[in-house]
Amino acid sequence: MRRTLRTxxxxxxxxxxxxxxxxxxxxxxxxxPGTKGLAPPKISAATSVxxxxxxxxxxxxxxxxxxxxxxxxxxxVHPFQTQTGxxxxxxxxxxxxxxxxxxxxxxxxxxxxxxDATLRLIYGGDVAPVxxxxxxxxxxxxxxxxNGNWNSVGGQMYxxxxxxxxxxxxxxxxxxxxxxxxxxxxFSDADxxxxxxxxxxxxxxxxxxxxxxxATQPSLGIKDPYALTSAQLDxxxxxxxxxxxxxxxxxxxxxxxxxxxxxxxxVVGTTWQVIANTINADGKTKVKTVLPKEGAxxxxxxxxxxxxxxxxxxxxxxMNYIVSPEVNAQVAEYFGEAPAQTAACQHTSxxxxxxxxxxxxxxxxAKIHYWTTPQKQCVDNSGKDxxxxxxxxxxxxxxxxx
Amino acid sequence: xxGQVATDQELTLVPSVVPAPHDRRGAVSAFFSAxxxxxxxxxxxxxxxxxxxxxxxxxxxxxxxxxxSTDFFTGNITHTYRLDNLRExxxxxxxxxxxxxxxxxxxxxxxxxxxxxxxxxxxLSKVAGPRLxxxxxxAVLTPLWASYLVKAYxxxxxxxxxxxxxxxxxxxxxGYGLTATVITLAYLWLPYMxxxxxxxxxRVPRSLFEASADLGAGAGxxxxxxxxxxxxxxxxxxxxxxxxxxxxxxxxxxxxxxxxQLLANVIYGQLVTANNQPLAAALATVPLIAIVLYLLLxxxxxxxxxx
Numbered sequence: 001m002r003r004t005l006r007t008x009x010x011x012x013x014x015x016x017x018x019x020x021x022x023x024x025x026x027x028x029x030x031x032x033p034g035t036k037g038l039a040p041p042k043i044s045a046a047t048s049v050x051x052x053x054x055x056x057x058x059x060x061x062x063x064x065x066x067x068x069x070x071x072x073x074x075x076x077v078h079p080f081q082t083q084t085g086x087x088x089x090x091x092x093x094x095x096x097x098x099x100x101x102x103x104x105x106x107x108x109x110x111x112x113x114x115x116d117a118t119l120r121l122i123y124g125g126d127v128a129p130v131x132x133x134x135x136x137x138x139x140x141x142x143x144x145x146x147n148g149n150w151n152s153v154g155g156q157m158y159x160x161x162x163x164x165x166x167x168x169x170x171x172x173x174x175x176x177x178x179x180x181x182x183x184x185x186x187f188s189d190a191d192x193x194x195x196x197x198x199x200x201x202x203x204x205x206x207x208x209x210x211x212x213x214x215a216t217q218p219s220l221g222i223k224d225p226y227a228l229t230s231a232q233l234d235x236x237x238x239x240x241x242x243x244x245x246x247x248x249x250x251x252x253x254x255x256x257x258x259x260x261x262x263x264x265x266x267v268v269g270t271t272w273q274v275i276a277n278t279i280n281a282d283g284k285t286k287v288k289t290v291l292p293k294e295g296a297x298x299x300x301x302x303x304x305x306x307x308x309x310x311x312x313x314x315x316x317x318x319m320n321y322i323v324s325p326e327v328n329a330q331v332a333e334y335f336g337e338a339p340a341q342t343a344a345c346q347h348t349s350x351x352x353x354x355x356x357x358x359x360x361x362x363x364x365x366a367k368i369h370y371w372t373t374p375q376k377q378c379v380d381n382s383g384k385d386x387x388x389x390x391x392x393x394x395x396x397x398x399x400x401x402x
Numbered sequence: 403x404x405g406q407v408a409t410d411q412e413l414t415l416v417p418s419v420v421p422a423p424h425d426r427r428g429a430v431s432a433f434f435s436a437x438x439x440x441x442x443x444x445x446x447x448x449x450x451x452x453x454x455x456x457x458x459x460x461x462x463x464x465x466x467x468x469x470x471s472t473d474f475f476t477g478n479i480t481h482t483y484r485l486d487n488l489r490e491x492x493x494x495x496x497x498x499x500x501x502x503x504x505x506x507x508x509x510x511x512x513x514x515x516x517x518x519x520x521x522x523x524x525x526l527s528k529v530a531g532p533r534l535x536x537x538x539x540x541a542v543l544t545p546l547w548a549s550y551l552v553k554a555y556x557x558x559x560x561x562x563x564x565x566x567x568x569x570x571x572x573x574x575x576x577g578y579g580l581t582a583t584v585i586t587l588a589y590l591w592l593p594y595m596x597x598x599x600x601x602x603x604x605r606v607p608r609s610l611f612e613a614s615a616d617l618g619a620g621a622g623x624x625x626x627x628x629x630x631x632x633x634x635x636x637x638x639x640x641x642x643x644x645x646x647x648x649x650x651x652x653x654x655x656x657x658x659x660x661x662x663q664l665l666a667n668v669i670y671g672q673l674v675t676a677n678n679q680p681l682a683a684a685l686a687t688v689p690l691i692a693i694v695l696y697l698l699l700x701x702x703x704x705x706x707x708x709x
Contacts, residue, residue: 244661402668
């Protein structure tokens with residue numbers, strides 16, 4: 001009996017402790033600063049590149065640092081190692097958020113960051129400015145990728161552009177009949193493939209829904225899928241909640257996406273070209289991809305060097321190597337994206353590759369809505385500041401998935 | 403039962419009571435006894451250091467960091483103390499839904515494991531011959547040698563739309579989702595339930611069954627009035643493993659859970675996707691409290707003496 005009483009008292013103490021903690025909290029939420037009036041921490045760029053330190057730890061998107069492990073013929077890491085003596089240790093990041101998190105650990109020398117990670121890394125002081133004169137191959141990189149608002153601040157480059165491309169619609173033609181040309185396949189028509197639809201598991205996927213609404217519901221007035229007012233965000237969220245009923249599973253890990261399509265768990269959804277290539281190379285299942293008529297979200301990736309890099313010389317050598325014409329062509333063809341290096345177009349095995357991906361077409365590149373971190377200060381250059389920020393997107397994404 | 407436990411404790415206490423030596427070699431024995439203390443310190447020092455610094459210390463840091471906040475744009479942590487995170491965790495309906503779902507899954511997994519483990523352990527302990535028992539015990543433990551991931555992915559293939567379960571049932575596979583998660587977790591944690599329950603049955607003397615039968619009780623009555631009360635603490639001990647392991651799992655859910663998420667997925671999401679370590683830490687207090695409450699509840703059953 002006494003033991004029971006004591007236990008009860010312990011419960012009460014615990015519960016009241018929690019209640020007190022919760023009740024005492026103040027309700028002010030930390031404000032999220034925009035880029036306006038904010039300067040990145042002062043970090044100086046390298047002035048020279050010495051000989052390699054013997055190792056290189058990088059965070060990469062799947063398919064950016066192939067060492068022949070997935071396909072013996074696809075290997076540009078080993079030639080780099082023999083050339084420079086830098087042993088490459090590549091860690092795959094599944095989402096931009098994961099990449100930012102990994103870079104914050106300070107254990108990596110560099111990262112292939114997309115536009116929704118770059119500014120966070122720059123303003124967080126996690127990456128250092130890049131002295132582009134130390135990267136010989138930078139000169140012939142497409143000019144529309146230089147000094148972009150996602151990879152530079154005040155005319156100072158914070159990385160070397162790598163390549164760009166669009167998030168595509170992928171489907172399994174044996175399960176999904178007809179040629180697809182619209183994102184409606186995963187939104188308004190998704191119930192046709194109930195339980196077999198897949199979507200990218202990241203808050204940034206909200207932009208895909210916003211893009212679809214931009215084309216189908218002009219009355220909402222969405223001009224940029226990353227600059228959403230609260231009302232516009234809510235519309236995108238309700239579309240995604242509706243979509244969730246038809247989702248089989250979300251993917252973030254690209255191997256999971258490959259396996260889901262091969263096993264028939266998913267038959268239609270958003271993808272990267274590299275995933276489609278992997279599935280078609282395995283040959284168990286055949287898939288098709290398209291850039292739908294509504295346009296697409298996409299990425300523009302930049303190699304950045306950590307402000308705490310332990311092997312800065314190796315990282316500079318890697319940045320120069322990966323945008324060299326031959327290697328950039330190889331990566332771009334393997335991943336299925338437009339190479340940043342203009343000279344790469346002469347080195348692709350498929351001579352029409354650069355035309356297919358519009359690699360040199362600045363006007364086409366402008367049509368893709370590149371991943372950008374949503375901020376209160378609208379990212380559509382309208383000068384308004386009534387937009388929803390990434391923290392709100394994260395909250396909404398959690399609600400959609402709960 | 404209580405008496406039996408007491409005798410066990412006395413038995414284990416006996417060897418440690420060493421009579422003090424009363425002879426001329428007092429100084430030597432003093433030296434040895436001092437040395438014994440040193441030896442004891444050396445023996446217990448490392449584990450104590452680990453327990454206090456690495457284990458309790460990290461929990462303390464976790465609870466402390468729940469009070470910090472994150473600058474969402476740069477992702478850096480602001481070291482000012484606020485209770486916003488805890489308030490958010492304990493008031494938002496999103497987290498309540500996920501918490502309830504997680505606790506339900508943990509309870510269902512525990513129940514399933516009890517139902518599976520009880521007859522298995524009974525057969526192992528009371529029916530199987532010595533040689534068969536050894537073979538079966540090895541069979542129960544062998545899955546623990548395989549990697550967790552391999553087993554979870556095996557279930558992913560088993561439950562796939564074109565997988566064996568679908569083939570056997572004529573297309574009635576549960577698919578990926580909550581059911582698949584429960585099945586997979588129940589499979590993964592089953593050995594942690596079988597072993598304590600088996601040990602519990604081992605402590606029940608066979609003569610009690612005979613006594614029960616002599617007094618006219620049937621098989622059902624014997625199980626209900628003799629077996630269950632004696633084995634219950636062991637079941638409760640096993641349930642501590644299955645319950646707490648389920649509360650912390652996010653990998654199996656990610657592999658076979660389809661679009662569902664449990665508490666640990668939300669914590670992982672806050673930590674990795676949202677890069678909000680303070681909120682993740684605040685969320686981590688939920689399973690921590692759930693497990694503490696569960697342990698307190700189980701302590702009353704005597705389960706803690708059975709681990």
